[in-house]
Amino acid sequence: MRIETFSLGWSSRGRRIVEDVELRIRPGETFGLIGPNGSGKSTLLRLMAGLLPRAQGRVELDGRPLATLPRGEIARRIALVAQAADTAERLNAREAVELGRTPWLSPFAPFSAMDEAIVSDALEAVDMTHMAERSWSTLSGGERQRIHIARALAQRPRLLMLDEPTNHLDIQHQLALLRLIAGLDVTVVIALHDLNQAMRCDRIGIMDGGRLISCGPPAEVLTPERLSAIFRVGARALTDPVDGTQQLRFHCLEDHL
């Protein structure tokens, strides 16, 4: 699914949090959003999902204004895994994932064997099948994160938005998640702090002070000059001797390395 934003913005108490964002994300593309703390990444994701009131500008899904789409239709198309998402404590892990099927259910289409299978697949995809019966309140931060991702997968969206999805995950599950996302046949918008992970995206957008200041393929966007100007760090691209991929290595500007 294609998602586009036109002069998209949002203010709070007279302060511009996101300003004038123009984005065109192609069907099937994995688009990384990066930027320093407080630069507006989470707010932009929420705006793109139609979750914030009083938005300026507009969002279009496949050429249709998001504001004109019924809530249920948006929920069947877009899944957002927020940074600090929570879930009712009394649910177990599987029940939390089952909530992802809600937009697809109706009195005429109750929870079916197909929904069961989709939920099982989603649990398997995040390596949580063995914890399906565990109570939510007993799960660790990373396990909860994986369940939230499974819920989004169970929603079977055409656009998956993830806000720093790797931040609670151990290295094995970080890599597994990035691989899973790369294999999905959906459009993905993912906010990331790890710039080496962002290098795997098809394109990257850099947010700074609420504005999208640069957009393009990772190698073009993540230049040492730009990293120094935006993130206030020095960076060098190193080449992996085994597979030839580029990795960024960072240092404090004061270290003059």
Ligand SMILES: Nc1ncnc2c1ncn2[C@@H]1O[C@H](COP(=O)(O)OP(=O)(O)OP(=O)(O)O)[C@@H](O)[C@H]1O
């Ligand atoms: N509801 C709100 N009311 C007022 N200010 C807000 C609100 N939501 C976010 N902000 C402010 O807007 C700015 C952007 O926040 P946002 O969470 O979008 O940044 P971010 O790039 O996702 O940051 P981080 O990398 O730290 O997660 C921050 O200064 C934040 O304090």
